[in-house]
Amino acid sequence: MPTILITGANRGIGLALVKSFAKDGWKIHACCRNLERAKKLKAVSGDITPHKLDVTDKLKVESLARGLADEPIDILVNNAGVYNTREGFGSTDYEAWTEMLAVNTQSPLRMVEHFADLVARSERKVIANLSSRLGSISAVEKGGSYPYRTSKCALNMVTKLLSVDLADRGITTIALHPGWVQTDMGGEDADIDVEKSASGLRSVLERADPSQNGGFFNYDGAAISW
Ligand SMILES: NC(=O)c1ccc[n+]([C@@H]2O[C@H](COP(=O)([O-])OP(=O)(O)OC[C@H]3O[C@@H](n4cnc5c(N)ncnc54)[C@H](OP(=O)(O)O)[C@@H]3O)[C@@H](O)[C@H]2O)c1
Structure with missing residues (x-):
């Protein structure tokens, strides 16, 4: 079976997605x-290996990649x-912004820098x-949420650059919008439940091929403009 x-x-x-x-x-x-x-994760049955990983921890990312060095990874999902912070103009929380850039923008790149070889071998x-x-x-359309929105906008640029840098190794790199989803982050008023989002994302992930390299896709497969 493939590995994710x-x-x-x-x-x-x-x-x-794990489920x-x-x-x-x-x-x-x-x-x-x-x-x-991670009780809910441990309760899922299947061929699942849990790993402790704070994605901002450079040494842990390195050591996990080294530990999995013999294993091809078919799909890497930086989730x-x-x-x-959701404050608007005039109330920007600059510390929270720094954390968001570290987690949302820099960590996906760090993960790819360490795991690209394993993906390329899959x-x-x-x-x-x-x-x-x-x-x-x-x-x-509306203003506000500067920290989160810039962190994801910059992640989009990271994605596009990776799609160029990794293309000659046959790697397809894409950005995904999961929908507005009922999670701790999305809140209970969000549009869709987590199962609907994950099932859509899974189809997009399973169908991804080099013709989509460098694209930005909704969970239902529709292309999104940058
Ligand atoms: N929900 C939405 O409507 C929505 C919409 C657009 C995009 N997204 C994106 O989709 C992804 C998943 O969102 P979600 O709604 O599932 O969010 P969530 O319910 O808040 O879960 C976030 C996950 O990220 C983990 N995480 C945060 N910082 C981390 C770190 N430094 N190292 C390792 N793990 C860390 C959390 O771990 P802990 O439990 O340890 O905190 C948790 O597992 C995010 O990238 C989000 O920006 C979500």
Whole structure:
């Protein structure tokens, strides 16, 4: 069976992706920063190996990549993310912004820098960054949420650059919008439940091929403009 590595796998969209892929026998490396609190993840049955990983921890990312060095990874999903301040213009929380850039923008790149060789050795060779429509410049209608939106906008640029840098190794790199999803981050008023998002994302991930390299896709497969 193919192998998938997912960050932020203990709750929300990451956990729902684990459940979906596990049901069909995929081999899963499920990364989360606090294994002791990952009860829901541990309750999922399947070929799942949990790993303790704070994605901002450079040494832990390096050592996990070294530990998995013999293992091809078909799909790498950079899902871990934070949205820890929603203040508007005039109330920007600059510390929270720094954390968001570290988790949402820099960590996906760091993960790819360490895991690209393992992805390149796999059959499918797919890297997906969980972005957000809120990171699309062309979709801006309302102001506000500068920290989160810039962190995802910059992640989109990271994705596009990776699509160029990794193309000659056969790797397809894409950005994904999961929908507005009922998770701790999305809140209970969000449009769709986590299962619907994960099932759509899974189809997009499984269908991803080099013709989509450098694209930005909604969970239903529709292309999103940057
Ligand atoms: N929900 C939405 O409507 C929505 C919309 C657009 C995009 N997204 C994106 O989709 C992704 C998943 O969102 P979600 O709704 O599932 O969020 P969530 O329910 O808040 O879960 C976030 C996950 O990221 C993990 N995480 C945060 N910082 C981390 C770090 N430094 N190292 C490792 N893991 C870390 C969390 O771990 P802990 O449990 O340890 O905190 C948790 O597992 C995010 O990238 C988010 O920006 C979500």
